Amino acid sequence: MNAAGYAAVAGQILVVGAGAPLLTGWMRQVRARLEGRAGAGVLQPWRDTRKLLRKEPVTPVGTGPAFRIAPALLVATTVVATALVPLLSTDTPVSGHADLILVVALIALGTLTLALAGLDTGTAFGGMGASREMTVAALVEPTILLAVFALSLPAGTTNLPAIVSGAIDDPARLASPAGFLATAALAVAVLAETGRIPVDNPSTHLELTMIHEAMVLEYAGPDLALVELGAQMRLTLLLGLLSSLFAPWGIATSASWTALLLALLLFAVKVAALGAALAAAEVFWAKVRLFRVPELLAGSFLLALLAVAASYFLSGES
Amino acid sequence: MSEDLYTQLLDLSCGAFLLAAVVVLWRRELVAVVRVFALQGVALAAIVVLLGIHEERWDLVGIGIGVGILRAGVLPYLVRRALAALLAGRAHSEEVRETQPLVNVAASLLTAAALTLLAYAVSRPLVELDPIPATRALPVGLAVVLIGFFVLVTRRRALAQVVGFLLLDNGITATAFLAASGVPLIVELGVSFDVLLAVLVLQILTTRVREAFGTTDIDDLRELHD
DSSP: OOHHHHHHHHHHHHHHHHHHHHHHHHHHHHHHHHTTOOOOOTTHHHHHHHHHHHSOOOOOTTOOHHHHHHHHHHHHHHHHHHHHSOSSBSOOTTGGGOBHHHHHHHHHHHHHHHHHHHHHTOOHHHHHHHHHHHHHHHHHHHHHHHHHHHHHHHHTSOBHHHHHHHHHHOGGGTTSHHHHHHHHHHHHHHHHHTTOTTTOOTTOOOTTTOSHHHHTTTOOHHHHHHHHHHHHHHHHHHHHHHHHHHOOTTOBSSOOHHHHHHHHHHHHHHHHHHHHHHHHHHHHOOOOOGGGHHHHHHHHHHHHHHHHHHHHHTSSOO | OOHHHHHHHHHHHHHHHHHHHHHHHHOOBHHHHHHHHHHHHHHHHHHHHHHHHHHTOHHHHHHHHHHHIIIIIIHHHHHHHHHHHHHHHOOOGGGGBOOOOSSOHHHHHHHHHHHHHHHHHHHHHHHHHSOOHHHHTHHHHHHHHHHHHHHHHHOOBHHHHHHHHHHHHHHHHHHHHHHHSOOOHHHHHHHHHHHHHHHHHHHHHHHHHHHHHSOOBGGGOOSOOO
């Protein structure tokens, strides 16, 4: 454990923290261009954050501590998960603790605090958003776990850095049916978890459709900035997890500075490409009806289960 | 072809084969279902051709190409023609969508998961007899048989049931090829013509059913007429 390892952890947190608003801005820009609009520029989410941070913090009358600590807790859980997931390097001081189940639990904890905050406001919208979010979350978490289990079976461990470094050594593992099925399942789960378009529309304020927005309607000022930052960081983290698991090339496996720099560059490119692809897809997709969301997620769960079954039964070793 | 590459390609086509069956269960539009069924035919043909190349039995490659033409070309074309005839008959969109399967889609997807696990469980002793890549993929064929049967019993539209029947047959063919490199050529030919005839008859029957009752919802056929 040396300086480069600590630098990798700090770099991951810094890149995701500072880059998440840029990613959101980039995705909005891609979308705007595809729709024939000029767009607000890549830096717009940062400008929004600056504007929100200057405002006076206001909380609704009658809300309790759950409402007040939720934004900080959301960002905190995301930061810890970011430190654990091998985005830049698999050889970090915390890589021994970067267990898959822990990471998924941290992400779920963030979702839960936000849902509790939505309930705490006592408004119709908050409760509705929280109940919808929990419906989606209950179906998404097992899918994420199963999809990554399909990859952890050949690696023989649920330790994320071990899975990623194993995949770098043996790329054939990813080209198997299990790899493809798990990719598809995890992609759907990530879309649902981050509230993107087939499941939720992030830019809507229409009560019939919103899930995530309904929970955070009562937030204002710096709290809103934190909530937005948390949501953006979760999107970046999950896209990064997707790219680390299924396109792990370039991630540093040893603690050398040049490898780390290369990993940083490739991480930015991969996540930007994924974001652009997602934004382009969102232009052409319509949101599915809320009652068909469980259908979509059941399908994705089935894909994940098939991936586990395939990696267990089809693979050469027994 | 090296052993590793063969295993990978075989696993890949088996994965695509199973995935196509699942997607058939997922989609409601019959047009999309037929398209996915054609893709499954391609995957089945790929499995047979791969087996043939690996064992250097060129007759098997020929059978594979034949199976591909039948399953990915002729049968989907026939079903699509029946579908077009239904559409031309009247401009109702409900004939081309499986609007209300007996088991809703989310539940049937979960059932498919359970059926797949069941297929893996029951074929374990078979796989252990001779664990080579082809027999390892045997559960995939069985799973498709079970899923096809499930589609057959839970769908209401006649054409969706036809697709279920064809899925069942695809699964049986895949199982035969994976377990024993296929049945003798004459039997395979007989089965293929049987399936072709069955689909032709069902296509005519579907059109007649719709002319007589105005719908292809099988549940409406409760009494016998002369």
